Amino acid sequence: MSKNVDINVHHVTRVEGHGNIVLDFKKGKIKKLEWQISEAPRFFEAMLRGRKHDELRSITSRICGICSIGHSLASLKATEDALNVEISEQTNLLRRLAINGENMQSHILHVGYLAFPDLLKLGSVFPLANSKNKDALLKVVKLHRLANFMSDLVCGRTTHPIRLIIGGFTMIPTKKQLLELKKELKSGLETTKELAQFIKNKTDGFPDFKRETEYIGLSSKKEYAFYDGDINSTDTGIFKDYKNYDKIINEYFVPQSTALHAKHSRESYMVGALARFNLNSKQLSNAGKEVADLFNLKAINYNPFMNNIAQLAEYAHNIENSLELIDRLFDNKLKDEKPSDFKIKEGRGVGICEVPRGMLIHDYTLNSKGRCTKANCVIPTNQNHANIQKDMEKLVPEIIDNPKKDIELNLEMLVRAYDPCISCSTHYLDVKFV
Amino acid sequence: MKPKVAFFDFSSCEGCQLQIANLEEEILDLIEIVDVVSFREVMKEHSDEYDIAVVEGSIMRPMDEHRLRKIRSRCKTLIALGACATIGGVNKIRNQWPVEEVKKEVYNDADLKDNKFFNVNQTKALNEVVPVDYYIHGCPINRDEFKRVITSLALGKEPVIPNYPVCVECKKNENVCLFELGKFCLGPITRAGCGAICPSNGSACDGCRGILSKPDVECVMDLLKRYDLTYEEMKSRCVIYNTGVFNPKDGMTFVRRRKK
Numbered sequence: 001m002s003k004n005v006d007i008n009v010h011h012v013t014r015v016e017g018h019g020n021i022v023l024d025f026k027k028g029k030i031k032k033l034e035w036q037i038s039e040a041p042r043f044f045e046a047m048l049r050g051r052k053h054d055e056l057r058s059i060t061s062r063i064c065g066i067c068s069i070g071h072s073l074a075s076l077k078a079t080e081d082a083l084n085v086e087i088s089e090q091t092n093l094l095r096r097l098a099i100n101g102e103n104m105q106s107h108i109l110h111v112g113y114l115a116f117p118d119l120l121k122l123g124s125v126f127p128l129a130n131s132k133n134k135d136a137l138l139k140v141v142k143l144h145r146l147a148n149f150m151s152d153l154v155c156g157r158t159t160h161p162i163r164l165i166i167g168g169f170t171m172i173p174t175k176k177q178l179l180e181l182k183k184e185l186k187s188g189l190e191t192t193k194e195l196a197q198f199i200k201n202k203t204d205g206f207p208d209f210k211r212e213t214e215y216i217g218l219s220s221k222k223e224y225a226f227y228d229g230d231i232n233s234t235d236t237g238i239f240k241d242y243k244n245y246d247k248i249i250n251e252y253f254v255p256q257s258t259a260l261h262a263k264h265s266r267e268s269y270m271v272g273a274l275a276r277f278n279l280n281s282k283q284l285s286n287a288g289k290e291v292a293d294l295f296n297l298k299a300i301n302y303n304p305f306m307n308n309i310a311q312l313a314e315y316a317h318n319i320e321n322s323l324e325l326i327d328r329l330f331d332n333k334l335k336d337e338k339p340s341d342f343k344i345k346e347g348r349g350v351g352i353c354e355v356p357r358g359m360l361i362h363d364y365t366l367n368s369k370g371r372c373t374k375a376n377c378v379i380p381t382n383q384n385h386a387n388i389q390k391d392m393e394k395l396v397p398e399i400i401d402n403p404k405k406d407i408e409l410n411l412e413m414l415v416r417a418y419d420p421c422i423s424c425s426t427h428y429l430d431v432k433f434v
Numbered sequence: 435m436k437p438k439v440a441f442f443d444f445s446s447c448e449g450c451q452l453q454i455a456n457l458e459e460e461i462l463d464l465i466e467i468v469d470v471v472s473f474r475e476v477m478k479e480h481s482d483e484y485d486i487a488v489v490e491g492s493i494m495r496p497m498d499e500h501r502l503r504k505i506r507s508r509c510k511t512l513i514a515l516g517a518c519a520t521i522g523g524v525n526k527i528r529n530q531w532p533v534e535e536v537k538k539e540v541y542n543d544a545d546l547k548d549n550k551f552f553n554v555n556q557t558k559a560l561n562e563v564v565p566v567d568y569y570i571h572g573c574p575i576n577r578d579e580f581k582r583v584i585t586s587l588a589l590g591k592e593p594v595i596p597n598y599p600v601c602v603e604c605k606k607n608e609n610v611c612l613f614e615l616g617k618f619c620l621g622p623i624t625r626a627g628c629g630a631i632c633p634s635n636g637s638a639c640d641g642c643r644g645i646l647s648k649p650d651v652e653c654v655m656d657l658l659k660r661y662d663l664t665y666e667e668m669k670s671r672c673v674i675y676n677t678g679v680f681n682p683k684d685g686m687t688f689v690r691r692r693k694k
Contacts (some may be wrong), residue, residue, distance in 0.1 A: 040551070043528045109455060
């Protein structure tokens with residue numbers, strides 16, 4: 001190999017936030033290969049200082065437009081942990097519905113609008129509107145609308161939810177609305193299967209690439225974990241001491257990135273749909289398993305590109321799980337409830353849940369007046385940055401003989417497969433240096 | 435010919451651009467009347483030739499100011515999209531403290547001097563750097579308002595943004611006033627146009643659409659007295675979206691239209 005390759009993808013497209021890929025390959029050697037995060041840091045940790053306990057949820061929701069429901073729920077769990085607030089069964093069920101809605105919204109946005117064009121060799125989904133594949137685009141739109149309809153119904157708004165508060169909800173959906181949602185979910189389940197079939201039949205699928213790594217996410221004995229569970233790793237197993245999460249997640253600073261990187265038992269690990277699948281695939285619903293089987297996705301799968309398929313499988317799972325949750329809400333005799341009472345006190349609380357891109361942690365310390373004195377948020381995308389870098393280092397030598405355009409596309413597809421949420425990851429909270 | 439539209443983003447959660455994806459099937463109608471030539475979040479193609487620039491996010495670094503000025507020089511019309519762009523939004527909360535202090539809190543003692551990505555100033559709204567022609571307020575923006583503004587511009591009409599309080603829309607929705615329910619709502623001083631979505635969902639207004647250019651100060655003071663609330667509490671509530679702009683005497687004046 002004597003050729004030189006110089007790739008500089010400034011602001012990778014069809015990802016959330018600003019990241020660059022830099023590859024300098026000379027005389028058969030990689031001189032420089034970097035996954036850079038150039039997004040401006042936003043300093044949320046500094047912002048939260050002095051804010052009231054009941055303002056933390058709405059401020060941290062603004063870390064991310066796509067996973068604002070997840071940030072809201074992790075935030076509420078942390079605040080409730082600090083103030084010893086118990087929530088009702090109904091609140092618990094509705095929050096699970098909310099987290100499903102967001103996971104569906106984010107996954108279909110990613111698989112359908114952001115990753116799909118690569119499979120059809122297009123720059124965006126817009127050209128599909130006037131092509132023979134318009135039907136596939138309409139399926140994506142339908143599934144996206146369904147997810148947003150569900151989040152609107154439960155949270156009052158999809159982006160930056162309104163109804164989620166400490167101890168419960170300001171308002172809840174009516175029985176009539178939930179019955180309507182049930183109908184839509186059932187129809188959406190069929191559409192999901194059709195879309196999966198379309199991707200299987202009409203595209204060449206994803207690149208064949210493998211790199212062994214560690215997968216981290218929440219696991220629960222009861223279910224495929226999203227809202228609740230214990231930290232779990234494919235290397236080291238269950239870790240119950242959730243308040244000391246920093247024993248698992250070691251965040252560190254690298255100069256090429258305004259976002260932190262993280263590691264645990266190896267030099268990098270992955271969180272997100274593929275990590276959850278690798279940890280908990282046996283608990284997927286039937287339709288979720290059906291989608292995974294269609295693409296021969298089996299745990300443990302070491303191909304990061306298959307994250308797209310794990311997302312599609314989770315979409316189907318979220319639909320079936322939501323149908324169950326709605327039935328349980330009806331069994332519980334859906335009723336207007338006041339949010340749980342609580343007293344302001346000093347303390348520290350940690351809230352963890354699985355959001356579309358992986359495990360999210362909020363950690364707050366409150367003073368005796370209920371104002372925040374210290375905050376830390378561990379963002380899924382931060383936990384993936386190091387893994388993206390390591391994947392690139394393995395992928396580049398494997399594809400270096402291909403035309404430059406293909407190398408560039410493959411590297412972009414790799415980044416996109418992780419569905420990085422760069423705005424989130426540059427909130428820049430607690431920084432450690434190694 | 436269809437106007438060429440380009441979307442850009444700076445420091446933000448990108449939730450306002452997401453509202454455009456959330457238009458669902460209506461996106462297809464939108465691309466009938468405008469030609470989207472750049473939209474990094476959803477498309478690979480990019481062009482530097484555009485008539486309308488829609489810009490989300492706040493400006494934090496010299497490198498961002500430079501990029502925004504370039505965008506301004508290329509477009510005929512510049513629209514600020516969402517609270518981060520129109521008023522600085524939550525990104526301005528940190529402006530309560532000097533930049534060096536905020537950096538120290540977050541980066542400890544790291545040496546970031548030579549790293550341009552970390553060369554951060556106080557947060558600015560777009561109009562603190564370049565002239566802005568139109569404002570689509572909110573956190574996030576209201577999808578219908580976005581459609582209205584773009585359609586108006588495509589038809590050569592002047593879009594109208596309300597300059598009356600959220601209370602007007604809240605009353606229209608027949609809500610019980612949240613002050614009656616013991617909540618501290620910023621509806622009386624905040625620009626309407628959101629359909630009073632937060633109060634209608636049982637949550638107090640945080641002021642994300644910015645303070646009215648002329649709030650009824652007497653009425654607000656009377657409200658505070660009636661519900662036994664203090665001006666200090668009100669100022670603290672206003673920090674979330676309106677750090678540094680709250681002046682109960684004059685309110686905040688927006689530059690609505692660039693003088694030509």
